[in-house]
Amino acid sequence: MGDEEQEGVFLGIDLGGTQLKAARFSADGTRVAMENAASNAGGDAEEIFGALYSAASTLIGGSRLRGIGVGVAGLLDPGSGRILNSPNIPALSGFALRSRVREAFGDTIPVQMMNDANAAALGEYFAGAGAGSSSMFLLTLGTGIGGGFVVDGNLWTGAAGVGAEVGHMCIRADGPLCHCGARGCLEACVSGWALMRDAGQIAKRHPESAIAELSPRTPLTLAELASAGDRQARALWENAGAMLGTGIANLMNLLNPDRIVLVGGLGGAGDLLFEPARRAWESQAFKEARTFTSVKPGVLGKWAGVRGAIQSFLKK
Amino acid sequence: MGDEEQEGVFLGIDLGGTQLKAARFSADGTRVAMENAASNAGGDAEEIFGALYSAASTLIGGSRLRGIGVGVAGLLDPGSGRILNSPNIPALSGFALRSRVREAFGDTIPVQMMNDANAAALGEYFAGAGAGSSSMFLLTLGTGIGGGFVVDGNLWTGAAGVGAEVGHMCIRADGPLCHCGARGCLEACVSGWALMRDAGQIAKRHPESAIAELSPRTPLTLAELASAGDRQARALWENAGAMLGTGIANLMNLLNPDRIVLVGGLGGAGDLLFEPARRAWESQAFKEARTFTSVKPGVLGKWAGVRGAIQSFLKK
Numbered sequence: 001m002g003d004e005e006q007e008g009v010f011l012g013i014d015l016g017g018t019q020l021k022a023a024r025f026s027a028d029g030t031r032v033a034m035e036n037a038a039s040n041a042g043g044d045a046e047e048i049f050g051a052l053y054s055a056a057s058t059l060i061g062g063s064r065l066r067g068i069g070v071g072v073a074g075l076l077d078p079g080s081g082r083i084l085n086s087p088n089i090p091a092l093s094g095f096a097l098r099s100r101v102r103e104a105f106g107d108t109i110p111v112q113m114m115n116d117a118n119a120a121a122l123g124e125y126f127a128g129a130g131a132g133s134s135s136m137f138l139l140t141l142g143t144g145i146g147g148g149f150v151v152d153g154n155l156w157t158g159a160a161g162v163g164a165e166v167g168h169m170c171i172r173a174d175g176p177l178c179h180c181g182a183r184g185c186l187e188a189c190v191s192g193w194a195l196m197r198d199a200g201q202i203a204k205r206h207p208e209s210a211i212a213e214l215s216p217r218t219p220l221t222l223a224e225l226a227s228a229g230d231r232q233a234r235a236l237w238e239n240a241g242a243m244l245g246t247g248i249a250n251l252m253n254l255l256n257p258d259r260i261v262l263v264g265g266l267g268g269a270g271d272l273l274f275e276p277a278r279r280a281w282e283s284q285a286f287k288e289a290r291t292f293t294s295v296k297p298g299v300l301g302k303w304a305g306v307r308g309a310i311q312s313f314l315k316k
Numbered sequence: 317m318g319d320e321e322q323e324g325v326f327l328g329i330d331l332g333g334t335q336l337k338a339a340r341f342s343a344d345g346t347r348v349a350m351e352n353a354a355s356n357a358g359g360d361a362e363e364i365f366g367a368l369y370s371a372a373s374t375l376i377g378g379s380r381l382r383g384i385g386v387g388v389a390g391l392l393d394p395g396s397g398r399i400l401n402s403p404n405i406p407a408l409s410g411f412a413l414r415s416r417v418r419e420a421f422g423d424t425i426p427v428q429m430m431n432d433a434n435a436a437a438l439g440e441y442f443a444g445a446g447a448g449s450s451s452m453f454l455l456t457l458g459t460g461i462g463g464g465f466v467v468d469g470n471l472w473t474g475a476a477g478v479g480a481e482v483g484h485m486c487i488r489a490d491g492p493l494c495h496c497g498a499r500g501c502l503e504a505c506v507s508g509w510a511l512m513r514d515a516g517q518i519a520k521r522h523p524e525s526a527i528a529e530l531s532p533r534t535p536l537t538l539a540e541l542a543s544a545g546d547r548q549a550r551a552l553w554e555n556a557g558a559m560l561g562t563g564i565a566n567l568m569n570l571l572n573p574d575r576i577v578l579v580g581g582l583g584g585a586g587d588l589l590f591e592p593a594r595r596a597w598e599s600q601a602f603k604e605a606r607t608f609t610s611v612k613p614g615v616l617g618k619w620a621g622v623r624g625a626i627q628s629f630l631k632k
Contacts, residue, residue, distance in 0.1 A: 075604055084604060135475065147570075158572025159451065160608035165569040170562050170600065172489040173505075182565070182600040189489075246486050249498070253481040254463075254570070256474025284486065284498040288391055288400060292476035 008066035010313050011056055012306030014116055015048070015072045017041050017088030017143065022055040023306040024063070029127065029314045031303065033059055041089045048091060053104055067110040068101055069309030071119025073146075078161050081113060087179060088144065112312050116140075118155050118164065120298070121148025122308030124261050128300040133258035137251050138298070139166060141244070141264035141273075143192040144179075148308075149255070167191070171246050189243035192219050192266060198236055206232070223269040237272040244273065245280025252285035252293050263298035324382035326629050327372055328622030330432055331364070331388045333357050333404030333459065338371040339622040340379070345443065345630045347619065349375055357405045364407060369420055383426040384417055385625030387435025389462075394477050397429060403495060404460065428628050432456075434471050434480065436614070437464025438624030440577050444616040449574035453567050454614070455482060457560070457580035457589075459508040460495075464624075465571070483507070487562050505559035508535050508582060514552055522548070539585040553588040560589065561596025568601035568609050579614035 007027035014021040020039040023031045035055040040047045056068070074086030074093070081098025098111045114122075121130075121138035130136040130150065140146040145167030149156040157163045167187035168180050175184030176194070188194055199222055203212035210230045214221050226233035248260055266273060281290060298304055323343035330337040336355040339347045351371040356363045372384070390402030390409070397414025414427045430438075437446075437454035446452040446466065456462040461483030465472040473479045483503035484496050491500030492510070504510055515538055519528035526546045530537050542549035564576055582589060597606060614620055 075602070156571070158605070158608070159574045160572055160604050162602055162605040162608075163570065163572040165572075165602065165605070168569045168602065169566045171486050171500075173487050173491070173500075173559065173562055175489070180602070184487075184489075243489065246489055250485045250566075253484045254479065255472070256476055256479040256481075258475045286391070286478055286481065286484065286496070288476050289474065289478040289481070292474070292478075 008064035009060065010066055010310040011059060011068045012309040013052060013056065013068065013070045014119060014302075014305035014309065015039055015052060015070060015089070016116060017073055019302075020051050020055060021302060021306055022052070022059055023303065024059040025307075025310050027066070027315070029307070029310070031307065034303070034306075035059055039089065041091070043091065045091045045095045048089065049095075049100055049104075056105070065105060065109060067112065067310065067313040068105060069112040069114075069119070069306075069311070069313065070097065070101070071114055071116040071305040071309045072097065073116045075162060076113055076115060078113065078157075081111065110313065112309060114155070114309065115146070115148070116305050117146025118148040118157065119306075119308035120146075120263055120300075120304040121150050121164075121261075122155060122311045123300055123304035123306070124263065124298050124308070125150040125153070126311055127307050128304060129261045129296045129298050130259055135255070135257040136259045136261055137164070137166070137255060137257045138261045138263060139247075141191070141262060141266035143265075145187040145191050149257070166247065166251070169247065169250060171243060171250065186243065186247040190240040190247070190266075195219050195222060195236060195240060195266075198239075199233075202232055202236075219266055220268060223272055226269075226272050234272070237269055238276050240266075241273045241276025242280045245277035246284060248277060248295060249281040249284035249290075252281065252289040256289045257293055260293055260295045261298050262295065263301075263304055267297055324380035325376065326382055326626040327375060327384045328625040329368060329372065329384065329386045330435060330618075330621035330625065331355055331368060331386060331405070332432060333389055335618075336367050336371060337618060337622055338368070338375055339619065340375040341623075341626050343382070343631070345623070345626070347623065350619070350622075351375055355405070357407070359407065361407045361411045364405065365411075365413075365416055365420075372421070381421060381425060383428065383626065383629040384421060385428040385430075385435070385622075385627070385629065386413065386417070387430055387432040387621040387625045388413065389432045391478060392429055392431060394429065394473075397427065426629065428625060430471070430625065431462070431464070432621050433462030434464040434473065435622075435624035436462075436579055436616075436620040437466050437480075437577075438471060438627045439616050439620035439622070440579065440614050440624070441466040441469070442627055443623050444620060445577045445612045445614050446575055451571070451573040452575045452577055453480070453482070453571060453573045454577045454579060455563075457507070457578060457582035459581075461503040461507050465573070482563065482567070485563065485566060487559060487566065502559065502563040506556040506563070506582075511535050511538060511552060511556060511582075514555075515549075518548055518552075535582055536584060539588055542585075542588050550588070553585055554592045556582075557589045557592025558596045561593035562600060564593060564611060565597040565600035565606075568597065568605040572605045573609055576609055576611045577614050578611065579617075579620055583613060
C-alpha cells in the first residue's frame with residue numbers, strides 16, 4: 001500500500017447491460033483489486049448509479065483517488081459528459097454521468113468517459129492482445145456487437161464520437177431487421193441476440209428438436225449442443241461464423257489494421273464460431289490485406305474495459 | 317514562366333483503365349498545363365508507359381522537373397515501387413513503375429506512387445471538396461468503386477497499403493458475384509459494370525424493352541432513359557442509389573468522418589442516384605453519426621487525381 005498512499009489510485013469502471021465491473025489500479029496501471037456486481041440495468045438511473053457508487057467506494061477505501069474512468073454501453077457526448085443513448089440500459093439515456101460522478105466523488109476529480117467497446121479496445125491495445133500493433137480494431141462479441149479502433153495509441157472516434165460502430169455495418173442488405181431500425185447489420189446477423197432469435201424460430205418450427213428442448217437456451221448451451229453434434233445447432237454457429245468472417249473481411253479491405261482482436265462471450269464457442277469465420281475472411285478479403293492483418297482473441301477477458309477506461313491517466 | 321524557371325515544376329499523372337491524364341504544376345500547386353490521352357490499357361506495359369512518357373515530355377518541355385507523382389488503378393507496393401495487381405490494366409501487374417519512371421526521367425527524380433483513388437482523395441482534401449474537414453472519405457464511382465481515406469492530411473492506407481478498398485466492402489452477403497471472387501461487394505451492387513450487367517439481363521429477358529434497344533448502352537444513356545421516365549431504367553438507378561446509400565451509411569457508422577466526397581462518372585446521373593442514396597443513409601446510419609458527416613460531390617472533376625499525386629511535394 002506504500003506506493004498507493006504516495007501516488008494515489010485510479011478507478012476503472014465498466015458499466016454494461018448486465019454486469020458492473022470495477023477495479024482499483026495503482027499509478028503504473030497494475031490492477032490491485034476488483035469488484036463485480038449486477039448493474040441494476042432494469043432500475044432507474046439513480047439505482048444504477050447506486051450500484052456503481054457502492055462498488056467504487058469499497059474499492060477506494062481510504063486511498064487517495066486520482067481519477068475515475070468509466071466505459072459505458074451507449075453513445076456518449078464527451079463534451080457534456082452525458083450518455084446520449086444507451087439501448088441496453090435505457091434508464092441511462094440522457095443521464096449526466098460525469099457531473100453525477102463528480103457530485104459523489106468530489107467536483108475536481110478527473111473523469112474519463114467512453115463507450116464500453118472503446119474502453120475494451122484501449123485496454124487490449126496497451127495491456128493485451130494489441131501489444132506490438134500500431135493499428136488495432138477490436139470487436140466485442142456479446143449480446144450485441146461493439147467496436148473500437150485504436151491508431152497509434154489513440155481511439156478513432158470520428159467526427160461525432162460515434163466511430164467504430166461495427167455492429168451497425170450492413171453486411172446483408174436484405175437481411176434480418178436490427179434493433180437500430182436498419183436491415184442486415186452485422187449485429188443482426190451474428191450476436192447473442194441474433195443467435196437467440198434464430199434458435200427461437202427453429203424451436204417454434206420444430207418443437208421436437210433438441211434446440212426446442214434446450215433449457216436454459218443461451219449461446220453457451222447452444223454451443224454445447226453443437227459440440228455434441230446436433231445438426232441444427234451446428235448450422236446456427238456455421239452461419240454466425242460466416243457472417244462474422246464477412247464483417248472481418250470488410251474491416252481488412254476497408255481499414256487494413258495490423259491486428260483485429262475478438263473479445264466477448266460468444267468467443268466461448270471457440271472453433272464453432274471461428275473456423276467458419278476464418279473460411280469467410282480468407283475467401284473474401286484481398287490477399288494483400290489479410291496477409292498483414294492478424295486476428296487474435298483478447299487476453300484480458302472481462303477486465304479489458306476497466307483497464308482501458310483508466311488509460312488516459314497513466315504516465316506515457 | 318519566371319517562377320517555373322526558378323522553382324521548377326511537378327508532374328502529376330493519373331493512369332486509369334481508359335484515360336491517361338497528366339498535368340504540370342508550379343511549386344505552389346497551381347495547375348498550369350494539362351494533357352489527356354488514351355492509356356493504351358490493352359497494350360503491353362511498355363506501350364502503356366510510352367503513352368505516359370509522351371504526355372509527360374510534352375508537359376515538361378524545357379522546365380526543370382522536381383518530382384513526379386503517379387496515381388494508378390491498382391494495388392501498389394510503396395516499398396519497391398511495383399504495381400502488385402491492376403485489375404483494369406492487367407499488363408501493369410508486376411510492373412516496376414518507379415524504376416521505369418526514373419530510367420526515363422533521371423534516376424534521382426523523386427517519384428511518388430499511389431492508388432488512383434487515394435490520389436483523388438488527397439486532391440479533393442487539399443484543393444477541393446474536402447476543404448475545412450479534418451477527416452474525409454472519398455468514393456470514386458466509375459466502372460469500379462474505389463476509396464481514399466484522409467485523416468489530418470494523411471492518407472490512411474493500412475498495414476499493407478491496401479486500406480480504403482470500399483468497393484470490396486460486402487453489403488449484401490448473398491448478393492451478386494464480384495470480380496474479386498466474393499459476393500455482394502459494394503462494387504458488385506453499384507458501379508458502372510454492375511449497372512451494365514443488370515441492364516444486360518433486362519435486355520435479355522425483355523427484348524422489346526427500351527433498355528434492350530438502347531445504343532450505345534452506357535451509364536449515361538441509361539440515365540437519360542430514366543430521366544425520360546422509363547420505368548425499368550429508373551428501377552436500376554433506384555437500386556444502385558439504395559446500395560450506394562447503404563455503403564455510405566456503413567462509412568458513417570464505422571468511421572464517422574467529417575466529410576464523404578463522391579466523385580466519378582456515375583455521379584453524372586445526379587439525383588437519379590443521389591436521392592435514393594440519401595434516403596438509404598438517412599434511414600440506416602445513426603442520427604448522431606450522419607449529423608456530423610456531410611456528403612458532397614467532388615469539385616476537381618477528373619483532375620483530382622493528378623493534383624493529389626503531387627501533394628507530398630508541395631510546401632506545407
